[in-house]
Amino acid sequence: MLMPTTASEASILVIGGGIAGSACAIRLRQQGIAVDLVEKESFPRPKVCGCCIGVTGLAMLDRLGLKQFAKDRGVSTDRWCASMGGRRIEVPLPTGLAISRESLDPMLIEHAAAVGVNVAMRCEATVASVHKDRVDVRRNIAGSGDHQQSYSIVVVAAGLRAGGISRELPWTAAPHGPFGISFLADVRDVESGVIYMACDDDGYVGLVKLADGRIDVAAALRSGAASNGIAPVERVRRLLERSEFDFSSIENASTAMTTPPLRRSRRVGNGRLMAIGDAAGYIEPFTGEGMTWALQSGVAAADVIAEHIHQPASVGDAWQTRCLTLLAAEKRTCRWVTSALRWPLARIVAAGSLAMFPGLASPLVRGLNRSPS
Ligand SMILES: Cc1cc2nc3c(=O)[nH]c(=O)nc-3n(C[C@H](O)[C@H](O)[C@H](O)COP(=O)(O)OP(=O)(O)OC[C@H]3O[C@@H](n4cnc5c(N)ncnc54)[C@H](O)[C@@H]3O)c2cc1C
Known part of the structure; x- marks a missing residue:
């Protein structure tokens, strides 16, 4: 059920309108929290993906009403x-x-807009600077140039190319x-x-x-x-x-x-910043769970924001802890299966x-x- 927007001290931005970003924004709206979402492409856009969703992913889509x-x-x-x-x-x-990303991603972002997320398409964002009381974000809207805006919480959901968006969420290069x-x-x-x-x-x-x-x-x-x-x-x-x-x-x-x-982030939460979906670390595609985990991390991150809505400065650190335990067993299984399959004898x-x-x-x-x- 969609709750009315509550007054809060926090202003929240989600960078990236793929699966993780849209899921997070929809979940925030389900809790009555106002949120901006920016997506640099116009949809439908192509995306490297095997397009398969399992039972858990379908259950997550059900939670989001989709x-x-x-x-x-x-x-x-x-x-x-x-x-x-x-x-x-x-x-x-x-x-x-099996569903094409040209169908799934627009469906999620349109639903986000329908439930009250303030969506800006063809808008590319990067974190300009992080302060004690705010995060300054540079937003570039195609055709109308740069402008800067401050937020109290920023969620990075920009997929595998998220490495350059914020120095505070550094990536491990695994060439x-x-x-x-x-x-x-x-x-x-x-x-x-x-x-x-x-x-x-x-x-x-x-x-x-x-x-x-x-x-x-x-x-x-x-x-x-x-x-x-x-x-x-x-x-x-x-x-x-x-x-x-x-x-x-x-x-x-x-x-x-x-x-x-495919590479990993070293920190998924820091101060007022959080990373979700592939931006929080890639998932080997063999077991076909990246979209499911993007949905799950988007929803879990929204819940952490709701819990810390009055202490936004500590939301990133809370997410760093929560994200490590979220899906830990599933990720271990996935890593174990994919590493084993690289060995001919194991295959x-x-x-x-x-x-x-x-x-x-x-x-x-x-x-x-x-x-x-
Ligand atoms: C070969 C391969 C096969 C796969 N097969 C499957 C499968 O069968 N099943 C499965 O579940 N998963 C699969 N995956 C994984 C799945 O595609 C990803 O895990 C999933 O797309 C992650 O979603 P996301 O929202 O984190 O990122 P994305 O879907 O990449 O979305 C990120 C969004 O952020 C936007 N963005 C980026 N930078 C900015 C910026 N600066 N400002 C604004 N917007 C920005 C991008 O345009 C994009 O729309 C596969 C992956 C690969 C590589």
Whole structure:
């Protein structure tokens, strides 16, 4: 239920209108708190993503009043089909959703505006300076130049390129981490409702059919010398050719988008500043949970703001503590699975075990599809 805006000493800005930023702003409005949100692009905008949401993500969308909207624009998924260690394996999944980011992100930000968030599109923001009693933010609205505004709390939800927005939330550079790439294409023999994943030494590629019949192809590839000078799209094609799938016919591919090397922030909260979603640290895409965690961190950050609305100077430090415990077990599982899969022997053992006993995947699937707390 939407509460009327309450008078508070805090003025709040969310930088970035992706999934985390919109979720945070909507949740603040659900608690009657006024909030500005700026997004540098105009929507719909492309975004590197595998476009799959599991049970927990759908539950979070439900909390924000958007589950049915999303279901109407997506395709249900209920199977995971992988090629790894020289085998093809299939595991049933609890029903999730494949939805394009061109549908999901505008839906969230439009809902935010509808519930009273003060949204400015094509407006790029950076933190100019942090003071004891305020944060000064430089806002650049396309076509009308820079102007500065002060806020009592700033939430950075600017995704993987958030590193330059504030010196107070420094990033750890991990130049040898994987990088992301995605494009849309027509690929024959991709069944609706199945999430395909091919995995080998070069990284992993996921394919899923979207509501318009196009296939979202998204990959996380090793960066650095591993590329041998081969273009990322060609590496994706070769990875699929080496797989147990027969997806050699990739036609009408859209221009590929890539991410910078996936990396982490060193601090997610500091004084009056908070980072959420990918801006608080990337999530390996293998288990397909980045959007879910972006929604969860957006909602949790809004709750921390509501608790500290009268002590805004300590909200960032409270978030630093809360964020470390939020999703700690899920993140550990995700890191463990993705690190193990980089080893050829581990892939062979995992594939062999899952081919013989698909039920072995159940604890992992259950763990990753837990109801949100
Ligand atoms: C290859 C790959 C596959 C993936 N597959 C999946 C998947 O299947 N399922 C899943 O759940 N997750 C997946 N993810 C992860 C998921 O895409 C991200 O975790 C999720 O998008 C994070 O949302 P966010 O809101 O934090 O960031 P984003 O979605 O990146 O949103 C950030 C927003 O901030 C805006 N912005 C940036 N800088 C500024 C600024 N200075 N001022 C104003 N606005 C700004 C940007 O324009 C953008 O709209 C995948 C990721 C990769 C790389």
